[in-house]
Each structure stands twice: as structure tokens, then as C-alpha cells.
Amino acid sequence: MPELAPIAPPLLAWFHENGRKLPFRQHPTPYRVWVSEIMLQQTRMTAALPYYERFMAALPTVADLAACEEEQLFKLWEGLGYYSRARNLQKAARLVCERYGGELPDDWEALRALPGVGDYTAGAVASICFGKAVPAVDGNVLRVFARLYNDDSDITRPAVKRAFTRRVMAHQPPDASGPYNEALMELGALVCVPGNPDCAACPLAHICRGRAAGNPGRLPCKPPKKPRPAQPVTVALIAGPDGWLLQRRGEGGLLAGLWQPPLWDTALDEAALREAVARLLGADPGPGAPAGQAKHIFSHVEWRMTGWRFTLTRRLPAPEGCVWATAADLADTRPLPGAFKAWRRVMETEKLPAGTL
Structure with a gap:
């Protein structure tokens, strides 16, 4: 060419x-x-x-x-x-x-x-x-050059990128x-954007072969993305007199080492979740209440989360790998991933229960 x-x-x-x-x-x-x-x-x-x-x-x-x-x-x-x-x-x-x-x-x-x-x-x-x-x-540059040369090669292939x-x-x-x-x-x-390039504003429009061919927006070419699998997740928002219970994730995999409300990578009803929370705390948390649903899209998986709220009226020690975090902790020192933003406002603003030992 x-x-x-x-x-x-x-x-x-x-x-x-x-x-x-x-x-x-x-x-x-x-x-x-x-x-x-x-x-x-x-x-x-x-x-x-x-x-x-x-x-x-x-x-x-x-x-x-x-x-x-x-x-x-x-x-x-x-x-x-x-x-x-x-x-x-x-x-x-x-x-x-x-x-x-x-x-x-x-x-x-x-x-x-x-x-x-x-x-x-x-x-x-x-x-x-x-x-x-x-x-x-980067992807912007690949798109510009695919259109400049009207080249429909698959830009995800290493040889094409070279x-x-x-x-x-x-x-x-x-x-x-x-x-x-x-x-x-x-x-x-800014100009040679995906889908609908602003060719009238482009300083290279006069030599762009994709524009001359009449449909630069179809470029660049790459295979369709595979659909992300949907992962059901059950989230427990556990409030006690000393704060909200946060659990540190393991050092490998998704959100490695970050803090989160306790969660289980499966769909649990209220009874099953109550049992799971009791095992975590070493004490019955009492009945749970629905706390809404949310989803979060990662690069390779979509979490479909169901939240449940548990309120403790007495102080319990934080289980191993967990801490009790106040609203101030959440605001200043304990990073909470964006996957849990649907519940962050509740955790930062809701009054915690008074408790006994």
C-alpha cells in the first residue's frame, strides 16, 4: 500500500x-x-x-x-x-x-x-x-491509522499492531x-473518536483514505468481545456499636488485599446468609433485612450483588482478617473499592447502634 x-x-x-x-x-x-x-x-x-x-x-x-x-x-x-x-x-x-x-x-x-x-x-x-x-x-493511535490507511486488519493481532x-x-x-x-x-x-469521527475538524481529513472510502467509523476492526460471565454475590452489611465490619480480601485475585463488607461468591437467601454470618462472627447476628441490589462490571466478570443488613446490639471482637470501621475510618483511612459504592453512603452516614458488652 x-x-x-x-x-x-x-x-x-x-x-x-x-x-x-x-x-x-x-x-x-x-x-x-x-x-x-x-x-x-x-x-x-x-x-x-x-x-x-x-x-x-x-x-x-x-x-x-x-x-x-x-x-x-x-x-x-x-x-x-x-x-x-x-x-x-x-x-x-x-x-x-x-x-x-x-x-x-x-x-x-x-x-x-x-x-x-x-x-x-x-x-x-x-x-x-x-x-x-x-x-x-495506544488504542487511539491504532484507530487513527486504521482510518488514515483504510485498513481493516484486526488490530488485536500482534503482527498487525507491529x-x-x-x-x-x-x-x-x-x-x-x-x-x-x-x-x-x-x-x-477528541476528533477521530470511536463510532462517529468528526472528520470536519480533522487536520488529516484531506489525506484520510477511510474518509475517502465513505465510512471511516467502521474502523478499526477487531473481533467482538466475548460476553462477561455473571457472578452472583451476596454482601453482608454488618453494623455494630464500633462500626461496620470490613474484611480484607486475600492477596491474590480480584481486588487483592483490599477491604470489603463480608461477601460470599454465591446467591444466599436470608437464612443461609444468617448462618454464614454467625460462623464468621461466632455469634448469631439476628435477622437480616434486605439492603438492595447492585452490579459492578470488571474486565472479565460482572458481579450481581444482593445486599443484606445485620445490626448488632452488643460489641463483638472483629474476626481474624476483619476490622470494625467507623464512618471517619471509611472517609480517611480505609479504602473501599468502587464495587460497593451502592452501600457506601449508608455506611458513612447512618448512625451506628448503641451497644453493650
Whole structure:
């Protein structure tokens, strides 16, 4: 397929006039760009920005991130999802402190070797912050190039992604690799969007073969997603005089190591759940009351949750692996994943029962 006319000049001119004034662009240190790129994985810009600002205020340097207590780290990440990103950020920060004196390396391969850093993130940091002539190819960039070349190859195939990456690099000006990579990402985020691209606003519309073919919105091509399995989950909201009972999840699997209301990965009726809660507490919690339903979608499974409320009128010790958390604890120190947001307001605002020993 013949190459297109050069895209960098009109693309960079468009980016100069239309690029968003984002905090990590206004102060593009390697640390700030790295954190922003990790946060933006699987997360919309509008959702990520408030988290980014809080994160940077609390942990302004790599050393601060490396030394942060895990509970504080997860509290800063609370509700952003995909908590393995936060764990890998801290693992990488500690390696950077040990190996590179607290400064991210300027080498693509060294960046790529850090936990949680893939080809794209390494390319973004290396090009934007260090001016390295390397690609940073994410879903936005793949979409732009599929449409520019009217290429209906399956972009989920590694060989196709490598071919697209070669095209990206063929157009990259070596002396402006960072702005070029950012401009491509921005074009895909603002103009060459999924489904219904705004071709009238595109600086590359005059050379776009997908537009010339009449239906750029059909691209890029990838196989349909497999349906997520639905997992029934029963959640117990247990209130006592000392707070709400929270249980720490195991160190492996979904939401590893995070706090949650006690739950069971199955559908339990009130009687069966009461027995399960009694085994957990070592005491009968009394009758339960329905507390509503909610669902939460993870990348590979959908939780369909049914909540039940139990109110204890006497103090009980927290079972092993559990704590009693007050509303202040929930607000300040105990991170609660977004999967449980349907019940968070109740847990933060409802008056706890008075109790006896």
C-alpha cells in the first residue's frame, strides 16, 4: 500500500492550537507523565484528572510514592479501579529509588522493565520527557491509522499492531517525537473518536483514505468481545456499636488485599446468609433485612450483588482478617473499592447502634 503524504506538519499545527491544557502537559516531568499514563489505562480523562491532582498533591515525587503506606496508596486510588495499577506503580517507584536514585531512567528498555510499564507507557515517557524517537501506540493511535490507511486488519493481532507501529514511525519527525505522539493520542481522543469521527475538524481529513472510502467509523476492526460471565454475590452489611465490619480480601485475585463488607461468591437467601454470618462472627447476628441490589462490571466478570443488613446490639471482637470501621475510618483511612459504592453512603452516614458488652 502506498504511503500517505506527510502527516506530521498539519497534525502538530492542529495540536498546538487544540491540545488540551492538562496538568501533566503543563509540567511534563517523567514522574508526572508516568503516573498520568498509568491512571489513564482503562479510565476516561474526566474521571482520572481529580485522582491525578490528589495523588500528586499527596505524593509529589517518586520517593514519596515508594515510601507511601499501602493503605494511604489505596485510599488515594479508591474508586479508580484496577488496583493492580497502584501496586505496580509503587513496586516500580521502589525499583527506581534503588537503581536510579529516584529518577526515572531515560532509556526505553529500562522503562519497559519496570512493573506495570508496557510498550506504550515506556514510549510515552521516553518520547515526551526525554525526546527519544520511539513509538507510543495506544488504542487511539491504532484507530487513527486504521482510518488514515483504510485498513481493516484486526488490530488485536500482534503482527498487525507491529505493522501499524511501523507506519506511525515512518511519519514521526525525530526532533519532535513527543509532540507527535501526544498529537496522535489527542486526535484519537477528541476528533477521530470511536463510532462517529468528526472528520470536519480533522487536520488529516484531506489525506484520510477511510474518509475517502465513505465510512471511516467502521474502523478499526477487531473481533467482538466475548460476553462477561455473571457472578452472583451476596454482601453482608454488618453494623455494630464500633462500626461496620470490613474484611480484607486475600492477596491474590480480584481486588487483592483490599477491604470489603463480608461477601460470599454465591446467591444466599436470608437464612443461609444468617448462618454464614454467625460462623464468621461466632455469634448469631439476628435477622437480616434486605439492603438492595447492585452490579459492578470488571474486565472479565460482572458481579450481581444482593445486599443484606445485620445490626448488632452488643460489641463483638472483629474476626481474624476483619476490622470494625467507623464512618471517619471509611472517609480517611480505609479504602473501599468502587464495587460497593451502592452501600457506601449508608455506611458513612447512618448512625451506628448503641451497644453493650
